Amino acid sequence: MPVGTRILSVEDDERIRTAVRMALEDEGWVVDEAASGEDALARFDERPADVVLIDLMLPGIDGFAVCRSIRRLSDVPIVMVTARADTHDVVAGLEAGADDYVTKPFQPKELSARIRALLRRARPAASGRMQVHFGDLEIVPDEGVVRRAGDEIHLTKTEFRLLCELASLPGRVFSREQLLERVWGYDYFGDGRLVDVHVRRLRTKIEADAAAPRHVVTVRGLGYKLQA
């Protein structure tokens, strides 16, 4: 972990905010705090963080809106904090642009592990080649660039890592568990919805028709694969 990695923690409950800040600082992160969505956007504007931690239930601008606003400005990893893992909140948060989520009450150590996983660089393609082609799609892992028909496509870090993992073995089917482990660093207990929503997001960006994907294909009951 690079020294001085800066986390912006957005949480309206002061006691939670303080306790989480102290625990995260113990883990070696630099923590900025914001008590509201408005505050968070102002601070992010002033000084972009390396990771953003957003509580979904905020007064005023809610966590989803903050997530979307930050996503428009930056591809920074976003972790959302939710009190309800079973509801639509998780999927809605991921669709708003979050990369991962933790459920209250979370262990700061576990949160740190999540953040570290999100900050990992994309692995280079297994073939060692500098670029990989899938039909009209061109991936350059080392530069973090994806082009479709020559035009550069903007992906978040996590979307890019997901694409690179799929591209590391073209045509090979990856199960949701494998992708959770390789992209998010989860062991057995990851939430498959992370993969599903990210695949969906990826498709809207790299597919000509996201409803009839040609590149990122679902293999029913097994997982996903990338093809030309």
Place this chain on the structure above:
Amino acid sequence: MADSTASTVARERRVARRRGSAFGLRARVLTAFATGALVLSALLAAVAYGLVRENLVRQRESVAVNQAYLNARYLRDSLRSTGVDVSSVLDSLTTTDGGTPVLVRNGVVFAPLGVGLEELPPQLRTTVTSGQPARMRFTLDGESRLAVGVPLPSVQASYFEVTSFRELEGALSSLGLSLLAAALVTTIAGASLGASVSRRVLRPLADVSAAAVAIAGGRLDTRVASIDDADLGTLVTSFNDMASALQERIERDGRFASDVSHELRSPLTTLSASIQVLDARREEMPERARAALDLLVADVARFSAMVEDLLEISRFDAGVARLDLDEVRIAELVMHAIDASTDADVPLVVAAGAVDCVVEADKRRLVRVIANLIGNAEAHGGGAVGVSIVAVDGHVRIAVEDAGPGVDDADRERVFERFSRGSAAGSRGAGAGVGLGLALVREHVSLHGGRVWVENRDADEAGARFVVELPVASEPTTAPDPGPAGVPAAQASA
């Protein structure tokens, strides 16, 4: 013997009751309408038939009698003059349709048209012979006939005239048939009117019944479309009011438990973060503070588990528990569940047939099931001694065994109830939860379409065995390609 008789009686009574209830309101209305129409139309038909018949017969009789008297007078006048050919006189008689004359004179019978004297009723002959005119209905050759007898003493003769009622009978029987047909048509019309009326009347009830079924099935927002009827409208309105009240109540109850749990999660977040900060500095703490920190750590963990359990059970109560299904290899899942449980050293034995068993499962829930069973063994059975997985035709059974005192027969259902503690209760070890662990196990398992039960271990080993039985996925898919780095496949023991 007595038992079997009693049970037969009970069964008959049940059957009778079922039959009674099967004969519904609609059928009863229909039957009442049909019966009413039948009785009324039959009565009207009978009365009409009777009146018409009496009228026609009387009319026909009086015509025949008049004719017979006219003929008798004509005969008498003709026979007075001597040397008359009786047969030709008889031939010249005018008779009503089918009328047949018979003349008896000085013991000689003149019967030109087939009907002879012997065929006339003897009683009539006797009366007429004794000088009394008479008439009588009788049946000859299957036909109803009227015989009129007139004594003609002045010429020593008796005159009989037999008239056939065949045409009248024919007319009457076709009238009867028409009336019968009319009665039948009326009955059918009555029945169909009854059917349509009952259907119209019962339609709101059918709607209400369908809505009740839907509500019982969990679709709490079901309502009945209001209808424009003073009587049934009230029913529909009250039903909808009841449904709204019920829905509100259920949602409020569900929301309350869920809201409470959520409210508790915020302070718990502060607590666990603060504990971690403290724990990182435990070396700097005096011994007493360290001991207090350990207590705090243990009980915050317990408290978190309780809040999770409460939240979980409130989701079941609110009917919002949904499965997030994946096809998972059960051996792999159990292995990971044991690793993540409070007792990661419990040995796992997977039977050969169960190694590749794939189950449609909500991983999070099944992991909780295993963790709760291991936690329960720890709290009440001195710790789990083993977990095993076997495949039993179409199902897979996961058994968690302990070497504790076991569970009494009487408690085998009760242990799965909420807030029940096993007979070994009283010992509130660190692992003891809020008493929802096994209740949640049962809820999770039944949500998967499976069963859970507890039994004693084999005779020579003390202790309880909790068994979870789950259906194996109908189409076992091929194992996902492990890829280059390869997620390890299920191992035989954890």
